Amino acid sequence: MNNQEYQGVFVFAEQVDGNIAGVTYELLGKGSELAATLNTEVTAVVLGSGIEGRANSLAQYGADRVIVADDPVLATYMTEPYVKVLTDIIRQNKPEIVLYGATAIGRDLAPRVSARVHTGLTADCTKLEIQEETGNLMMTRPAFGGNIMATILCPDHRPQMATVRPGVMMRMDPKAGAACKQEVYEPVNLAASKNVDILEIVKKVRKKMDIMDAKVLVAGGRGMGCKENFKLIEALAEALGGAVAASRAVVDAGWQEKEVQVGQTGKTVRPNLYLACGISGAIQHLAGMEESDLIIAINKDESAPIFEVADYGIVGDCCKVIPSLIQMLKELK
Amino acid sequence: MIFQLDKEHELTKQLFRNFAETEAKPLAQEVDEEERFPYETVRKMARYGFLGIPFAKEFGGQGCDSLTYAMCVEEMSRVCATTGVIVSAHTSLCAEPIHKYGSGEQKEKYLIPLAKGEKIGAFGLTEPGAGTDSAGQQTKAVLNGDHYVLNGTKIFITNGGVADIYIILAMTDKSKGNRGISAFIVEQGTEGFSIGKKELKMGIRGSSTTELVFENCIVPKENRLGEEGKGFGIAMGTLDGGRIGIAAQALGIAQGALDETVAYVKERKQFGKSISAFQNTQFQLADMKTQVEAARLLVYKAAWAKDNQKMFSAEAAMAKLFAAETAMSVTTKCVQLHGGYGYTRDYPIERMMRDAKITEIYEGTSEVQRMVIASGMLK
Amino acid sequence: MKIIVCIKQVPDTTEVKLNPETGTLIREGVSSIINPDDKAGLEAALRLKDACGASVTALSMGPLQADVALREALAMGADDAVLISDRAFGGADTWATSSTIASAIRKIGGYDLIITGRQAIDGDTAQVGPQIAEHLGLPNVSYAEALEIEGDTVIVKRQFEDRYHMIQVKMPCLITALAELNEPRYMTPGGIADAYRNKEITMLTRADLDVEDQNIGLKGSPTRVFKSFTKAVKGKGTVVNLEGSEAAAWLVERMKEKFIL
Numbered sequence: 001m002n003n004q005e006y007q008g009v010f011v012f013a014e015q016v017d018g019n020i021a022g023v024t025y026e027l028l029g030k031g032s033e034l035a036a037t038l039n040t041e042v043t044a045v046v047l048g049s050g051i052e053g054r055a056n057s058l059a060q061y062g063a064d065r066v067i068v069a070d071d072p073v074l075a076t077y078m079t080e081p082y083v084k085v086l087t088d089i090i091r092q093n094k095p096e097i098v099l100y101g102a103t104a105i106g107r108d109l110a111p112r113v114s115a116r117v118h119t120g121l122t123a124d125c126t127k128l129e130i131q132e133e134t135g136n137l138m139m140t141r142p143a144f145g146g147n148i149m150a151t152i153l154c155p156d157h158r159p160q161m162a163t164v165r166p167g168v169m170m171r172m173d174p175k176a177g178a179a180c181k182q183e184v185y186e187p188v189n190l191a192a193s194k195n196v197d198i199l200e201i202v203k204k205v206r207k208k209m210d211i212m213d214a215k216v217l218v219a220g221g222r223g224m225g226c227k228e229n230f231k232l233i234e235a236l237a238e239a240l241g242g243a244v245a246a247s248r249a250v251v252d253a254g255w256q257e258k259e260v261q262v263g264q265t266g267k268t269v270r271p272n273l274y275l276a277c278g279i280s281g282a283i284q285h286l287a288g289m290e291e292s293d294l295i296i297a298i299n300k301d302e303s304a305p306i307f308e309v310a311d312y313g314i315v316g317d318c319c320k321v322i323p324s325l326i327q328m329l330k331e332l333k
Numbered sequence: 334m335i336f337q338l339d340k341e342h343e344l345t346k347q348l349f350r351n352f353a354e355t356e357a358k359p360l361a362q363e364v365d366e367e368e369r370f371p372y373e374t375v376r377k378m379a380r381y382g383f384l385g386i387p388f389a390k391e392f393g394g395q396g397c398d399s400l401t402y403a404m405c406v407e408e409m410s411r412v413c414a415t416t417g418v419i420v421s422a423h424t425s426l427c428a429e430p431i432h433k434y435g436s437g438e439q440k441e442k443y444l445i446p447l448a449k450g451e452k453i454g455a456f457g458l459t460e461p462g463a464g465t466d467s468a469g470q471q472t473k474a475v476l477n478g479d480h481y482v483l484n485g486t487k488i489f490i491t492n493g494g495v496a497d498i499y500i501i502l503a504m505t506d507k508s509k510g511n512r513g514i515s516a517f518i519v520e521q522g523t524e525g526f527s528i529g530k531k532e533l534k535m536g537i538r539g540s541s542t543t544e545l546v547f548e549n550c551i552v553p554k555e556n557r558l559g560e561e562g563k564g565f566g567i568a569m570g571t572l573d574g575g576r577i578g579i580a581a582q583a584l585g586i587a588q589g590a591l592d593e594t595v596a597y598v599k600e601r602k603q604f605g606k607s608i609s610a611f612q613n614t615q616f617q618l619a620d621m622k623t624q625v626e627a628a629r630l631l632v633y634k635a636a637w638a639k640d641n642q643k644m645f646s647a648e649a650a651m652a653k654l655f656a657a658e659t660a661m662s663v664t665t666k667c668v669q670l671h672g673g674y675g676y677t678r679d680y681p682i683e684r685m686m687r688d689a690k691i692t693e694i695y696e697g698t699s700e701v702q703r704m705v706i707a708s709g710m711l712k
Numbered sequence: 713m714k715i716i717v718c719i720k721q722v723p724d725t726t727e728v729k730l731n732p733e734t735g736t737l738i739r740e741g742v743s744s745i746i747n748p749d750d751k752a753g754l755e756a757a758l759r760l761k762d763a764c765g766a767s768v769t770a771l772s773m774g775p776l777q778a779d780v781a782l783r784e785a786l787a788m789g790a791d792d793a794v795l796i797s798d799r800a801f802g803g804a805d806t807w808a809t810s811s812t813i814a815s816a817i818r819k820i821g822g823y824d825l826i827i828t829g830r831q832a833i834d835g836d837t838a839q840v841g842p843q844i845a846e847h848l849g850l851p852n853v854s855y856a857e858a859l860e861i862e863g864d865t866v867i868v869k870r871q872f873e874d875r876y877h878m879i880q881v882k883m884p885c886l887i888t889a890l891a892e893l894n895e896p897r898y899m900t901p902g903g904i905a906d907a908y909r910n911k912e913i914t915m916l917t918r919a920d921l922d923v924e925d926q927n928i929g930l931k932g933s934p935t936r937v938f939k940s941f942t943k944a945v946k947g948k949g950t951v952v953n954l955e956g957s958e959a960a961a962w963l964v965e966r967m968k969e970k971f972i973l
Contacts (some may be wrong), residue, residue: 016872058725076877079842079852104872107831108854109837111806115846120934122807123837138938144834150940157934195851195885199867200878258892264836273967283728284833294970295949296963301600302951312966313951314959324960332964341908344783347743348899382900395902405901 003096006158009035010095012086013044013058014105020058023101023166028062030128030169031099032208034137041065043095047085049075056267062172067183073190076201077105083112089185090117095159097137102163110163117319120154121161126168131239137162146264146287156207167268168211209243213261216242216273219262220250223278223299224318232322234275239329245269247279263288277318281306344399349408352381365684366538370495371539374416379450385422388432392440393448399636403581410585414688415539417585421578422491423447427454427500430571431518432560443498443518455496457487457545458568465701468511468565470548474503479554481517483547486529487644493543494528497521502564514564518556525550536687575696576649577639580632582648583656587625587663590685594618596665617670621663628656647709654702657692664689713766713861715757717790718828718844719750721894722775725833732890741749746781749829753889755896756859757827758789764861765792773801773813779913786907787899794824800918803930809933812841815923816916817848825866826886830855841888842946852886856893874922
């Protein structure tokens with residue numbers, strides 16, 4: 001494999017129901033930076049059915065080119081048809097880098113593509129840079145449950161592939177009126193790779209604001225004591241105009257739904273304010289929130305690890321501090 | 334001599350620890366405050382074979398050794414002494430005597446469902462007038478053709494009222510004193526057998542402790558356990574094994590109290606530092622850990638002795654004597670280290686102290702254990 | 713029906729703490745467990761065994777101490793266990809790991825269903841399962857929240873962020889399981905005794921596997937670790953010991969200073 005033959009930064013542009021996923025724009029932002037350093041182009045690859053005409057929004061966020069694969073078999077994500085199309089596009093175009101969102105789709109698609117193409121894949125990258133001497137992609141990610149950071153290289157195989165969690169990279173400011181080239185990829189005999197049948201698609205009813213969009217998060221941990229005490233968390237979130245989040249322990253205990261779980265196996269959040277109440281601060285949790293702008297922690301235990309990352313910490317009883325805080329916030333209004 | 338658990342026992346101890354922490358611990362306070370029998374935990378223990386640990390698979394058991402059984406009682410008791418004694422009384426006092434002294438038919442009919450946890454067991458020796466003086470049995474069993482007629486009362490019976498199968502001691506021939514006592518297997522629901530007063534206790538409040546009343550209770554002849562007149566020996570032999578269970582319970586209580594206290598003293602601050610920084614605290618903890626480790630060695634040795642020696646009465650007695658006194662002294666010190674908070678029900682430590690006391694009393698008081706140990710030395 | 717379940721022994725990373733002074737990991741005293749997603753996969757296989765007599769083989773790639781995880785699987789009810797272990801397999805990334813495991817599965821053969829966990833709590837990549845499927849040329853369905861057998865197919869409730877798909881896939885196939893799939897059973901004391909006394913764990917070393925050197929171990933890994941480091945310990949903030957309304961007042965002042973309010 002001659003690395004010189006491989007050029008270009010590709011972004012798998014994930015879409016569901018015709019809507020481009022937010023992480024795609026974040027990847028295009030990062031991809032543009034990398035492409036600039038490498039003096040090359042960013043190509044967004046979109047798979048779906050009836051999804052022509054997506055090019056413009058992708059161009060506004062950094063794509064120099066868009067490859068569209070449009071086929072009824074690609075209407076809804078299925079592993080093997082998507083793997084086949086993406087692999088063929090990669091083999092034809094020989095990009096040096098391919099980026100995917102570390103989503104329920106990306107984390108199924110990317111591994112299989114990397115195995116078919118026989119190249120390396122690095123998951124959940126928090127940092128992507130180009131190594132000056134070699135032009136290799138340096139992929140930094142948490143390991144060991146988030147306790148260590150590791151920088152990974154894929155020196156002898158191409159393309160270098162990485163997945164990135166939503167909310168980790170920043171999208172660029174959109175360039176109004178931007179446009180870019182569009183290419184159409186015609187899949188051949190896709191039905192042959194369709195080895196599963198989708199019997200039913202059921203959407204979950206989402207009433208609450210997605211915690212990843214919230215500017216303020218009030219998160220409760222097991223230190224809150226019981227499910228009933230989460231009413232305090234809810235009230236405080238409301239008083240601050242934010243959303244409720246929870247640690248894994250709380251979700252496992254059934255006090256909150258998985259959608260609000262922050263951490264390694266939950267969501268990564270970057271709110272302006274993260275208020276951790278009764279959360280000890282296990283590394284897996286910190287991994288999901290430590291990039292928050294301002295972190296405040298309340299915990300009975302002075303030695304709780306959460307205080308290592310908190311900008312401000314109260315060693316005290318959440319059930320006493322929170323009601324007072326709510327009261328004071330109400331008075332301020 | 335190997336002083337370390339092998340991999341099999343280590344994994345088993347971990348199993349018991351996980352189960353106790355996940356299933357028994359969350360209910361422990363409620364079980365104590367509401368004085369309720371933890372049926373849900375018992376059902377789960379039955380499902381995983383915890384109620385038949387030392388019995389062969391052919392009898393519906395798990396085919397493990399006495400050490401494994403002792404570790405189960407220890408780990409359950411570490412978080413909930415009530416749960417620990419339920420396992421202990423059922424296994425050592427009811428299932429074991431049937432296993433050791435029962436006929437093939439009796440094992441088939443009673444041991445298998447007990448070992449599988451389909452039925453719960455209990456043991457009735459103690460009477461209002463016969464505690465430590467257990468030979469002073471007043472309950473009578475009169476042979477009448479193909480059955481015995483039982484009359485009398487038993488008190489302080491663990492698992493009373495919830496058990497399906499009871500080992501009952503009764504006097505078949507008063508003229509023979511000790512040698513006139515026989516053992517019987519009596520099923521709940523037998524005509525003439527009823528449950529009397531339910532005791533309100535200081536500790537192990539979720540354990541059902543009741544009076545058993547026999548009024549012309551008809552017990553079929555084939556339900557006599559062992560030979561007529563051999564009942565006292567059966568009772569004493571049974572209690573030897575039961576002592577290991579109670580010793581394990583006491584050990585678990587002590588360890589549980591110690592673990593809670595270590596966590597508490599790290600958290601609690603006075604005079605600007607954690608109280609764990611004070612030398613008095615540290616010395617207390619050191620003394621308690623040493624006592625608990627010593628108790629553990631005695632308990633595990635007694636369990637080993639039961640499986641490997643013909644006689645193990647002394648080992649069992651020493652284990653129970655020492656572990657029970659350790660449980661009482663450790664829990665008392667632990668309440669003290671918790672200060673005022675230790676006296677409230679917000680913390681589990683006061684319950685552990687209340688639970689510990691009974692281990693010095695039942696299945697042979699500490700005084701009885703001393704009698705057993707001394708008599709063994711002075712033969 | 714024959715099921716192979718891939719399990720990994722992992723340190724209980726929820727217990728691992730950072731030494732705040734040195735910034736290094738405190739690994740002592742951290743227990744080893746079966747990775748939670750894998751355990752759910754194992755439980756799913758055992759339920760199929762209970763329901764229709766499927767045979768369950770537990771498979772793990774790891775150092776010799778992964779033996780304990782396999783004993784646990786046997787004690788839970790797996791019929792047999794295989795440990796893939798050899799120095800030559802060390803340092804493997806997900807390509808090399810999946811290649812090695814795939815070759816072992818090929819050697820075992822005769823399977824209808826392979827179940828892996830979605831991801832391990834130490835590596836957190838979620839790559840090995842789908843990659844094994846690719847090496848074996850099998851369809852895979854990831855993120856299984858529920859699964860059922862219907863004839864010669866598996867019906868999977870496949871989780872996405874805001875929805876799920878009910879997917880039907882023909883066996884042989886590979887499914888990756890989520891911890892949410894079920895509540896795994898405990899072992900039994902007798903099961904543990906059996907696992908240690910009556911069962912053998914089949915050992916597969918390098919010599920036993922038909923796989924190229926260029927696909928195994930450190931040398932066979934397309935990705936390699938350039939460096940690893942602990943995260944810069946963020947300068948410690950201000951922590952105060954205050955109660956109730958005093959604490960609240962102090963917080964309100966701080967939030968005003970930072971323009972949150």
